[in-house]
Amino acid sequence: MREAGKVTALILAELGNVIKPGISTLDIDRFVEKVVKEHHMTAAEKGYCGYPANVCVSVNEEVVHGIPSRKRLLREGDIVSVDLVVEHKGYMADAARTYAVGRVSEEASRLIETAEKAFFNGIGFAREGCRLSDISHAIQTTVESAGFGVIRDFVGHGIGSEMHEDPQIPNYGRPGRGPRLQRGMTLAIEPMITQGSYEIDVLADDWTAVTVDGGLAAHYENTVVITDGEPELLTL
Ligand code: MF3
Numbered sequence: 001m002r003e004a005g006k007v008t009a010l011i012l013a014e015l016g017n018v019i020k021p022g023i024s025t026l027d028i029d030r031f032v033e034k035v036v037k038e039h040h041m042t043a044a045e046k047g048y049c050g051y052p053a054n055v056c057v058s059v060n061e062e063v064v065h066g067i068p069s070r071k072r073l074l075r076e077g078d079i080v081s082v083d084l085v086v087e088h089k090g091y092m093a094d095a096a097r098t099y100a101v102g103r104v105s106e107e108a109s110r111l112i113e114t115a116e117k118a119f120f121n122g123i124g125f126a127r128e129g130c131r132l133s134d135i136s137h138a139i140q141t142t143v144e145s146a147g148f149g150v151i152r153d154f155v156g157h158g159i160g161s162e163m164h165e166d167p168q169i170p171n172y173g174r175p176g177r178g179p180r181l182q183r184g185m186t187l188a189i190e191p192m193i194t195q196g197s198y199e200i201d202v203l204a205d206d207w208t209a210v211t212v213d214g215g216l217a218a219h220y221e222n223t224v225v226i227t228d229g230e231p232e233l234l235t236l
């Protein structure tokens with residue numbers, strides 16, 4: 001998982017230079033495919049429950065699971081979320097970032113920053129002895145106090161030899177609930193947040209989740225290991 005995580009982190013960092021006005025969302029998929037192959041690893045989203053691409057690319061009001069397309073060109077002012085799972089020797093790492101395409105509105109950059117901040121406030125509780133929902137609660141509090149919404153229909157999750165393992169990790173809820181965290185647990189923690197309402201619809205492609213009100217959405221995810229001290233971040 002550490003090795004898969006390193007490649008995931010490398011790709012997400014390099015995408016910061018790849019993503020610019022005029023490229024298509026398929027260009028992002030091709031870049032991911034190329035770098036994963038160079039490292040003799042695989043993009044685990046491909047074929048997962050029939051998902052047709054190497055990576056999820058979601059633009060503006062698309063929250064998650066956007067399908068890369070040659071026809072979807074990024075424009076100055078867009079925001080784009082990239083969610084990637086790399087598999088190596090049967091083990092997974094899962095991470096997501098939202099990128100600004102050129103210059104974006106102040107509200108859009110505040111949304112992107114809030115998703116990241118919510119993740120880091122959340123993992124303040126990713127420690128042995130804490131309860132799972134302590135993470136959830138810290139994420140919700142951060143997002144809502146910034147005036148944004150927390151998606152209810154998708155959650156973080158355990159991860160290992162499967163992309164999605166128990167437990168589910170909602171990005172909302174009261175603290176002090178759920179399993180007690182133990183060292184060695186590997187979790188994908190992933191706030192998905194919206195500018196307005198958190199309600200979503202799924203488009204006719206059966207994958208792309210969009211905000212019902214058309215507001216922007218942002219996503220920030222890392223795979224973390226619970227230790228006896230600070231959590232270890234595998235995808236940063
Ligand atoms: N990577 C997503 C997550 O963070 C799952 C995507 S499933 C796919 O859990 F099929 F859409 F790729």
Ligand code: CO
Nearest residue numbers: 094188190221
């Ligand atoms: Co995930």
